[in-house]
Amino acid sequence: MFNTDVLVLESFPMNAEGSYSYNHNSSLQRQGINRSKEIIQEAIAEKLEINQFSSSSSCFAIADLGCATGPNTFVVVQNIVDAVELKIKQHLEFHVYFNDHVANDFNTLFRSIPPNTKYFISGVPGSFYGRLFPKASLHFVHCSYSLHWLSMAPNELLDQSSPAWNKGRISYANAPNEVVDAYSNQFAKDMNTFLSSRAEEVVGGGMMALLLLCTASPLHSFAAIMDLMGSCLLDMAKLGLLSEADIDSFNLPIYQATEKEVEELIEHNGCFSIEEMQPIFGKVVPDAEITCTHMRAAMEGVFKEHFGSEIMDEFFERLVNKVKASSMISTDYVVPGELSIILKRKVTT
Template sequence: MAIMVPESFPMNAGEGPLSYTQNSYHQKEGLITSKAIIDEAIAERLDIKRFSTSCPFTIADFGCSTGPNTFVLVQNVIEAVEAKYKQCPSLSSHVPEFQVYFNDHVSNDFNTLYKSIPFDKKYFVAGVPGSFFGRLFPKASLNFAHSSYALQWLSMAPTELLDKESPAWNKGRITYANAPEEVFKAYSAQFAKDMTSFLNARAEEVVPGGLVALLLVGTTDDVLSHQSVFVRLFGLMGSCLMEMAELGLLSETEIDSFNMPVYNTSPKEMKGLIEENGCFSIESMDPIVHEVPDAKTCSIHLRAGMEGVLKEHFGSEIMDELFHRFTKKIEESSILSILPNELSVILKRKVAN
């Protein structure tokens, strides 16, 4: 039987004006906002007495991209863990060494990541290429696992969206915004499958008493996923593509054969999937809200993160025109008056009885 290989959607590489490195400060703000949540979780929930003081404390960032945000996260976690050890009388003189693993798809620009590693770092570094929807580490080898702004990416767009005979055929759209219920259900089912795979893999890799911190682009329980800001933005992008098709800049067939592999989950949906996995306790699940300042900033940030998958399907020639139109669409809409919702989740690996 053929094995489905997760698709790879790398952020814009390098350090140029359209790179993810230069256009990810919205994500950095999210990490800064969630820092207090992670600090509290480490201080109150991390079972350091269960860990061997002769082994390094291991941290993995899943979906690290090219930096610099992953380094901010790692430094914050290390400082919080050091403080936890120093406040424990029996372990204050046994602060461990730190081993950090940076994970992303094999197509990620690891060269830019490695060049950006802080020269004064106080931890050992290893890159771990591969999909985080599968196993990447030995059993019970991670003390702290993290992923931010990565799990909204699906491993693949649902295949039924391309089937003309299916009620989920997504003609004329690139996501589930303004789509039939069957399209949304297909996306939701794919997310459930992917998140289940992610949780199953981390359940094997995280030590009992270890923590998993997730930051996801999402929605609230009282706002339907297809009405979330993120999904509605891609609805605007889809309308830009359709206008360009009408002008002969691309074909409608190209649009019909493309679906953006992204999904916004809700707290209720996440809670159900975590409980179904059964290996983690939910220590906290908090909404994170911070503003996007203007249409141009929103557009260029999305370009840095999403251009790769668009370019692979539509080609590079239309990208400038597409994002010029997209910026204007955002300016003409009221979409940025609605604050985007994100979801911070802290999980603890259960200890077997």
Template sequence: MAAEETRFSEAYAMTGGDGPNSYAKNSAYQRGVTDAAKEPLKKAIAEKLDINILLSSNTFHIADLGCSVGPNTFFVVNNILESVQSKYQSKGPNSQIPEFQVFFNDHITNDFNMLFKSLPQNRQYYAAGVPGSFYGRIFPNASIHFVHSSFTNHWLSRVPKDVVDQNCPAWNKGKIHYSNSTDEVMRAFEAQFSEDIECFLHARAQEIVNGGLMVLTIAGRPDGTPHSHASANVTFQLLGSCLMDMARKGVVSEDKIDAFNMPMYYMSPQELEAAVELNGCFRIEGMEVLPDVSTLNVTETAPSIVLHIRAATEGLFKQQFGEEILDELFDLYCKNLVEQHYIFKSTKAINFLAVLKRKAN
């Protein structure tokens, strides 16, 4: 039987390799969040995982969605594996610990070569790379026991088409993000998020076995916080203003800016709850805000913040504006970040962990 057609989406890969601007060298913040999520993750497995979901198989299948190039994905997988092993061992000395198969998933443009080169030599699992967008099906029916994804769900499958169409009321002229934009722009991004999160949950509902777990670590905003007061949104608002400064100097075309938006949306816990309820295939077993791992002094940490943002987004800017503007853009961004650090004083951000369990059909 043919595999279900994968939903079309744009590909946004992190910067590959191990150079100074690479994701591998500039993802310490994500590693901090991974460390903060370690104990809640272990608790979720200890309390919510039903080891009887293996049925006749003796292979436990784990998928990490949006794995990028490492090393963070390897730390997470190791935490999951150790916790599942402990769960089996708690059932008594005669309980048989399964073998583990780990699927590392990311966009087809991800640097899988770097990922595979970085695989831990002493790993206790079989590893496989699975390319494709998680907004469509990427695994067979009822084949995965545990899904993990961290810092991925704020990426949309695509930019809403209306915000880059000058004939639409939602045209986001002169801006690259929905923060502080018109109501029409905001509604376009909200609609895209709603469509995407339903596609994500629908695909996972088919792939995860009944009783299987999915743990999501999400970069978001607190309930009730306006989008214009979300820290990440203000970050991209400032980056967009840097592009407009460069346009005024003739370095980039303003038309290219008008045709460009960041494919991101920072959800609140309430929005995720509503999406899970609408989908109907999962039960939320737990949701908690993780401890803040950011550094408050923006002026001192501006260079590392810029490297972090660049590692995640330079592929987008390179595709739209060309590689030659990247250094100037991010140097200007660093300068403005220091000079305008005060704009972040009233902003808010959270990272929250959600534990979802696949309901029985």
């Protein structure tokens, strides 16, 4: 039975079509997925407990949470299917569930399905910060580049009487500790909800592979480009293109956690054992245009919803110039740290 008490959350899906679509601008995410491929393959080969699954069923259920519109989700799923087939060495049918918010363009996703797929397909709309599947119905869950999106921006950021009021900023970058703490606390709440929901849905001995943005400190890495975004908006406010009040009432629902934070939250939740947790990094020759186009594909929706579509071209053009002038491109740029995690659902008695 579905939980009808779960709050219906706002969602801002990836751009589905056009020059700034996620389909055409997700190669940086693809690089991270490729870097984590071997980790997932080894985990399935060495740690997937086949004897924990019902011998009466020959269907292996996989869910990709935060699938967007492709094409990366199909690469991930095929990697998992291939690894499971190699592990089990017997005929299996696979049922793959592609999940994202209800506003996601599932039509574009389904039109992009590769030919001759070896699995049955279902779309599952809804926030993964809540139940999505029947109890003990999934064998393997994958989620990449999604858990840095919070279920909501912390409420206290908009409270003028709160020490966490985030006036003049759109994120926790260069913000007081109270703002950073508010973001961290919201991430902790969301992560626990995510893990508790998946604990209901994943069979004992089943596995999850997570790929998260991570950082050595909450005030580094991804926060740098969010700070530049805020700077662009403030410049535009000075020109009368938008109001400072618009900026004060907007906070990105995004948080890049530290490895320690993530590890402690998983252990505190207690439903999964950590089989593997390792940071992975990739060094690329920076390109401001590519970086900002990827950011636009993933994040334009949340800006457009608040500030309107009219300023989007100028906003992202300004961001390109800011990135070019920043220290981000003065040397080879290490892409935001990623944390590859393999979890196993503990078997309960």
